[in-house]
Amino acid sequence: MSISVKLDRMLLERGMSLTELSERVGVTIANLSILKTGKAKAVRFSTLDAICRELKCQPGDILFFDEEEAAEGG
Amino acid sequence: MAAGQFMVQALGKRSIASVLAVLFSIIRIILIISLVVVLVMLSALLLIVLFGAGFSDVRWISRYVTDPWPAEVAELIAHAIRLGVMLYVVNKLLEILATLRARVPFAPENAERFTYVAAALAIGELARYVTVLIGIIIAAAFYGKASELDLEFDLELDVWFAVLVVLVLAAVFREGARLKQEQDLTI
Numbered sequence: 001m002s003i004s005v006k007l008d009r010m011l012l013e014r015g016m017s018l019t020e021l022s023e024r025v026g027v028t029i030a031n032l033s034i035l036k037t038g039k040a041k042a043v044r045f046s047t048l049d050a051i052c053r054e055l056k057c058q059p060g061d062i063l064f065f066d067e068e069e070a071a072e073g074g
Numbered sequence: 075m076a077a078g079q080f081m082v083q084a085l086g087k088r089s090i091a092s093v094l095a096v097l098f099s100i101i102r103i104i105l106i107i108s109l110v111v112v113l114v115m116l117s118a119l120l121l122i123v124l125f126g127a128g129f130s131d132v133r134w135i136s137r138y139v140t141d142p143w144p145a146e147v148a149e150l151i152a153h154a155i156r157l158g159v160m161l162y163v164v165n166k167l168l169e170i171l172a173t174l175r176a177r178v179p180f181a182p183e184n185a186e187r188f189t190y191v192a193a194a195l196a197i198g199e200l201a202r203y204v205t206v207l208i209g210i211i212i213a214a215a216f217y218g219k220a221s222e223l224d225l226e227f228d229l230e231l232d233v234w235f236a237v238l239v240v241l242v243l244a245a246v247f248r249e250g251a252r253l254k255q256e257q258d259l260t261i
Contacts, residue, residue: 027261031261032261034259034261035261039259040259040260040261041255041256041259041260042256042259042260042261043260043261044260044261047261
């Protein structure tokens with residue numbers, strides 16, 4: 001998968017823990033961990049909306065497209 | 075709505091799946107007993123043959139055994155194979171029913187279980203043909219009256235139909251498991 005999720009970096013910048021984000025967006029820690037570790041297959045707009053609202057950021061601040069990995073066929 | 079209500083009754087505890095699990099557990103016990111009986115009969119028959127006694131020498135056996143011994147042995151082996159396959163299939167169905175009772179019908183293992191069931195049915199049926207055929211050939215060679223034997227080389231189309239249906243079910247459950255995994259990994 002050439003899309004990666006940089007949730008860790010954004011949480012660090014905002015000084016927020018995963019547990020706190022979990023409580024604020026109403027997504028379980030287990031699911032946020034799946035998202036954070038890049039194991040997720042898809043992200044709902046509603047989840048992205050809630051995360052961006054709580055972290056005060058844009059979707060592009062969390063999701064990244066890795067061109068090199070895409071070129072390798074990932 | 076009605077379909078949803080039916081699903082509630084079909085899955086979980088105290089559901090149709092639970093009732094089936096109880097029925098299959100009883101069937102499993104009956105199959106085990108039947109298999110043991112057939113294996114004991116087969117062993118007894120082989121022992122008699124190995125020790126050189128003809129059926130006519132043993133009154134209680136000659137009452138039940140009318141065919142030459144290779145045919146009888148083949149028939150018993152065919153029965154044992156059929157019972158063994160049925161036992162295996164029932165075990166797999168019980169494993170599948172356990173997932174239905176736990177409300178996890180699209181567990182990835184269920185697709186494999188259905189595939190194994192289809193394979194067991196097909197292999198069992200083929201093994202039965204081979205056994206019966208060998209029995210007929212040996213009996214015919216020994217006694218030259220294969221046409222008079224009770225053994226029948228019948229193609230059971232319903233078994234092959236079941237194999238195809240179970241293979242389709244396996245594909246359905248494989249796809250269901252894939253969709254469930256995708257759903258589980260959608261955050």
